[in-house]
Amino acid sequence: MTEKSLCTHPDDQYLISHFKNEDSKHYAFNLLVKKYQQKVYWHIRKMVVDHNDTDDLTQEVFLKVWKNLSNFREDAALFTWLYRIATNESLNFLKKKRRRFMLPINDVTKELSKKIDNDPLIEGSDIERKLQKVLLTLPDRQRLVFNMKYFEDLPYKEIAKILEVTEGSLKASYHIAVKKIQQLLGNDLL
Template sequence: MNQEVDLIKNLKNPKLKNKAFQDLLDMYQERLYWHIRKIVITHDNANDVLQETFIRIFNGINNFKEKSSLHTWMYRIAYNESIRFLEKNKIKTLVSIDQENNSYLKNLKQDPFFNGDELQLKLNEIISKLSSKQQRVFQMKYFDDLSFHDISDILNISENTLKSSYYSAVKTIEDKILAAY
């Protein structure tokens, strides 16, 4: 925790900000990339959103009030940037949920960065058919290993609601995987 306190202090110090920001990038770039990638799906889109996320972090660090952890604050920015990106692109191309899910799975299969096996592909197929709320909660808890408290802060949803959504998603996933194998 002291490392985070020092990092925040250095990020807010104009003389140390650039070096501290590089440290921040080294520590969080990959984790935030994968968090964003699960939302916007493609590598190129994830890179674009990640860049916007870090620009917002760099420009907004002095407004960070430290009511949550730096990690949670950055995840919230990444999540909001991802949703903003999806909404902006949704206006450009109106696509049905089924088309979007089929496109997601097709992109995943063709993605050179995806090296999953059949079970991983099935898991992603099942996740893609959950409600968007269940998808986000499941991905943040299962893949990003965030606490319900942190997810609650990021999504601004009560912990009990998140737990209900998560365990419902887990049950659905378990049932569909067991039925398939």
């Protein structure tokens, strides 16, 4: 791979090694953000729905990456580590939101459903919007597993590493989510 192609499509090892070098730290971080920002944004967006909240959380994720990448042990892939941070930030945000506003899960679901209807950034047909609303009725972890498997097409092995759970529990969680969605939308959708 040439230096030019590394600049446009750097591999993770290149990013990590250049980040750990003080002279190229900022450059490597900019490349890392360019490579992963959109994936991280949409991963978070599927969980928190609101664009502004997602934007804030995406910035938080990359701030944590900036602070901790020098200590990254590389016992997992960089992608896995980033997704783990994004996942934890999303789940913590949703917990805080419920506690802060003392909202029961149904009220949070209604609030997020309204955002799906009113947000110009959420594109799609009526059936896609219905699916997004049905997903909001799932427990957060179950919705997360469904999103990662169905929308992002991540293998169970990768999801298991990100969430630090067994593949068997993921498969069960995904299966239960699919059954719930089929019940609410109809069997022919998934």
